[in-house]
Amino acid sequence: MKRPGKLAGAAVDALIFFLVGGVYAPVSLARPATPSADLQVNAPNRGPFPTNKQAEPSIAQNPTNPLNIIVGSGDEFAEPPCTDTYPSSCPVVPGISISGFYASFDGGQTFPCQGLIDLSAFGKWAEADPWVTFDSRGNAYYGQLAFDTIGGPPGNVADIFVAKSTDGGCTWSSAAKASGSSHAKYDDKDSIAADANPASPFRDSLYAAWTKFGKTFSNIQIVFNRSTDGGATWGKPQQLSQATFSEGGRTGAVVQVGPDGTVYVVWADVVKRDPQIRIAISHDGGKTFPNKDVKVASLATDNPFDDPLPGASFFGGTGLPSFAVGPDGSLYVSWGRRTGEHTVAMVVKSTDKGLTWGTPVVAGDVVGRSEIFQAVTVDPTGTVQLIFNALDDVAVGTPPGGGVVFYDAYWTESTDGGATWGTPLKISSESSDPDASAFNQLRPQFIGDYISAAADSSHVYAVWTDARNGSTCDAIDAYALGEGPKPNVIQQCPVTFGNTDIYLGKIST
Numbered sequence: 001m002k003r004p005g006k007l008a009g010a011a012v013d014a015l016i017f018f019l020v021g022g023v024y025a026p027v028s029l030a031r032p033a034t035p036s037a038d039l040q041v042n043a044p045n046r047g048p049f050p051t052n053k054q055a056e057p058s059i060a061q062n063p064t065n066p067l068n069i070i071v072g073s074g075d076e077f078a079e080p081p082c083t084d085t086y087p088s089s090c091p092v093v094p095g096i097s098i099s100g101f102y103a104s105f106d107g108g109q110t111f112p113c114q115g116l117i118d119l120s121a122f123g124k125w126a127e128a129d130p131w132v133t134f135d136s137r138g139n140a141y142y143g144q145l146a147f148d149t150i151g152g153p154p155g156n157v158a159d160i161f162v163a164k165s166t167d168g169g170c171t172w173s174s175a176a177k178a179s180g181s182s183h184a185k186y187d188d189k190d191s192i193a194a195d196a197n198p199a200s201p202f203r204d205s206l207y208a209a210w211t212k213f214g215k216t217f218s219n220i221q222i223v224f225n226r227s228t229d230g231g232a233t234w235g236k237p238q239q240l241s242q243a244t245f246s247e248g249g250r251t252g253a254v255v256q257v258g259p260d261g262t263v264y265v266v267w268a269d270v271v272k273r274d275p276q277i278r279i280a281i282s283h284d285g286g287k288t289f290p291n292k293d294v295k296v297a298s299l300a301t302d303n304p305f306d307d308p309l310p311g312a313s314f315f316g317g318t319g320l321p322s323f324a325v326g327p328d329g330s331l332y333v334s335w336g337r338r339t340g341e342h343t344v345a346m347v348v349k350s351t352d353k354g355l356t357w358g359t360p361v362v363a364g365d366v367v368g369r370s371e372i373f374q375a376v377t378v379d380p381t382g383t384v385q386l387i388f389n390a391l392d393d394v395a396v397g398t399p400p401g402g403g404v405v406f407y408d409a410y411w412t413e414s415t416d417g418g419a420t421w422g423t424p425l426k427i428s429s430e431s432s433d434p435d436a437s438a439f440n441q442l443r444p445q446f447i448g449d450y451i452s453a454a455a456d457s458s459h460v461y462a463v464w465t466d467a468r469n470g471s472t473c474d475a476i477d478a479y480a481l482g483e484g485p486k487p488n489v490i491q492q493c494p495v496t497f498g499n500t501d502i503y504l505g506k507i508s509t
Contacts (some may be wrong), residue, residue: 035427036507041071041102041111041502049498050080050090053401055448057463057502058131063196064138066456067107070169072130072142073502075100088490090440097387099126103169108504113170119146135194135204140165143192158187160210164231178208178225180237184214193255200261202285206231209253209265220250222267224284235329237330241278242293252320258329261278266323275299277321279354285287297348302337310341311405312434313444316372318343326378334376341396343370345388349418363421366390379455384414387453387462402472406431409464411507427505436470438498443480460507
């Protein structure tokens with residue numbers, strides 16, 4: 001659904017401000033940048049729902065060929081559409097993969113290789129939460145959730161599988177289970193990273209981190225594993241979080257590797273008494289983590305997991321940390337800080353391999369709009385790049401619905417190690433209405449939990465879930481507000497209802 005009015009086609013929505021000596025001061029871009037036209041990554045499929053649903057992209061760039069870019073996303077194009085037989089049920093069907101992949105060999109201009117990861121040989125079906133990475137030799141890896149083919153969730157054991165490609169992401173010939181043999185109620189929110197530094201003593205080691213839910217869902221752990229043979233086999237998972245019981249939750253684990261081979265895992269530890277972002281640190285290629293539970297930043301006043309923002313019904317990924325390591329070994333973590341009904345993107349830095357952290361700064365703030373997802377990365381020159389989505393601010397109590405709020409993708413950067421940030425530049429050419437999106441159960445809205453970014457010395461690549469091609473449905477809105485029955489999607493909704501796509505923005509820096 002296209003947005004009418006003032007924001008369509010605008011290059012810059014607002015200024016970003018920083019707190020300096022108790023006074024907010026505007027900061028302009030440190031160098032000129034040019035966004036190219038954003039483009040759709042996945043093949044167009046306008047409907048019917050849910051075959052037109054893609055969300056939660058991850059992006060990686062091949063260090064041996066910068067023109068080779070891969071993207072993963074949750075992609076339901078192979079799912080059966082809502083039918084006349086079951087017009088109010090549009091479920092994810094067990095046995096059908098939704099782990100989509102897309103490979104480009106021209107710097108993100110086209111993605112000729114597209115498809116779904118196939119785990120049927122393992123008696124599993126690939127269930128997205130994608131995360132992609134490259135090793136130093138150009139091998140690509142795809143981390144994802146996986147369920148038993150027969151009898152899908154809920155109540156089914158979920159595993160983490162990592163697939164491998166040796167041809168730049170066109171084919172995925174092998175896969176292995178990374179989550180070990182211990183049974184969990186549910187594995188979730190995985191991330192993977194390869195040590196792509198040719199000088200590292202742990203070159204091409206592969207690492208995975210995720211959330212492991214126990215049998216009662218109160219036993220929540222952050223878990224880590226490693227492979228030293230290109231993902232063919234994996235060791236025994238080890239727990240990184242401090243205790244097995246979590247009163248509140250642990251989620252959003254992100255694993256990264258420093259230039260010297262140091263392994264880091266960051267996550268949100270949302271205990272009720274003192275919610276924090278925490279980090280675990282390994283200096284021996286992931287064998288041991290002597291620093292397992294170091295505080296990065298407090299979330300006590302940030303309210304990142306509060307109810308949806310006014311005018312929307314999706315839960316934004318503001319509390320899920322994004323994490324990147326610079327070429328000098330500096331660490332950067334980003335998340336969303338919510339004050340009342342307005343959210344900004346924060347960034348905090350460490351210069352001593354994660355042992356201590358500086359004061360968080362506001363890195364992404366758009367006047368009249370709230371940050372809802374963010375992704376931080378660092379280019380080879382040490383410039384810190386941040387992308388984020390921002391949603392219109394509306395009055396408290398405003399119910400969700402078609403045309404109520406819209407969101408866009410933005411980019412900003414810091415050339416001084418994260419101390420100050422440039423004015424955010426809007427990189428989406430059209431705005432998105434989140435009401436054009438949906439969970440398969442038809443409520444609430446769903447535009448995923450995260451976005452992603454990659455950068456080389458001359459370009460930043462940003463991917464996000466985009467709803468510009470979708471349509472809203474009044475019958476769905478009434479049902480979501482408890483003012484109507486569960487609708488007949490085929491008869492009562494436009495065919496493009498629920499259409500969300502993966503879009504890529506390329507910024508020349």
